[in-house]
Amino acid sequence: MNKKVLSILLIFVVFFGIGSQSFAAPAPPLTSLRVIRVSSEKAGTEYIGRNQLSTNYDHGGSFIHVTTEEIGYSSYRYAAFNREKAELINSKPIVGRDNIAIGFERTWKLFVFDNDASNQGDFTYEAMSSNAPYNTMSTSIFIK
Numbered sequence: 001m002n003k004k005v006l007s008i009l010l011i012f013v014v015f016f017g018i019g020s021q022s023f024a025a026p027a028p029p030l031t032s033l034r035v036i037r038v039s040s041e042k043a044g045t046e047y048i049g050r051n052q053l054s055t056n057y058d059h060g061g062s063f064i065h066v067t068t069e070e071i072g073y074s075s076y077r078y079a080a081f082n083r084e085k086a087e088l089i090n091s092k093p094i095v096g097r098d099n100i101a102i103g104f105e106r107t108w109k110l111f112v113f114d115n116d117a118s119n120q121g122d123f124t125y126e127a128m129s130s131n132a133p134y135n136t137m138s139t140s141i142f143i144k
Contacts, residue, residue, distance in 0.1 A: 028102060030072035030129035033137040036105070037067040040119075054142040060119035064110040064143065069094070071103040074127035076136075081110040081143070082121035110143075120144050 035052075039045045041061025048055070066086070068079070071094070079086040086108040093101035112119045126138040 027073040027131055028071075029131055029133060030070060030074050030127060030135060030137055032069070032071035032103075033125065033127055033139050034069050035066060035123065035125070035139055035141045036069045038064065038123075038141070038143060039067075040064045042119075048141060052141065055144050058120075058144045060112070062112075064112050064119065065089070065107050066110060066123050066125075066141075066143075067105055067107045068125050068139070069103065069105055070127055073103075073130040075130035076128040077106070077126070079106075079108045079123070079125045081112070081123050084111055086110050086123070 034050065035048045037045060037047055038055050038057075038059060040059035041063055043055075043057035043059045046055055046057050046059070064081070066079070066081075077088070079088070088106060089109045090105075090107040092105045094103040094105060096102035108123075108125070110123065120143055122140055123143055124138065124140040126136060128134060128136045
């Protein structure tokens with residue numbers, strides 16, 4: 001090898017850290033999944049308690065949004081209302097100690113028709129952990 005090639009290689013090693021190692025903790029597995037909020041034109045925002053099986057308010061109008069809380073990281077997600085796929089419209093990290101994301105709040109848009117009986121039914125949500133133990137969790141709520 002000539003000196004010019006060796007000098008260029010040395011510059012890359014020094015400035016770009018070739019061969020250096022960086023360490024990061026693995027993403028936490030999915031440990032909790034629940035519905036935390038239902039919002040609609042008709043009833044406004046309703047906060048959902050742990051283990052609550054149904055909304056207390058009669059939701060409806062031109063939109064219904066459901067917000068879920070995931071603790072841990074998921075890779076596969078599926079949400080549906082009356083077996084029709086819901087649309088993910090927002091995803092916001094839940095930040096824990098040391099400003100590290102420990103999970104996510106995800107908001108789903110349900111496809112409903114204004115002033116119609118289709119505004120009530122079952123919302124179901126399923127997610128699979130993005131790493132070991134690759135568990136699948138689900139939650140549901142009946143929306144009045």
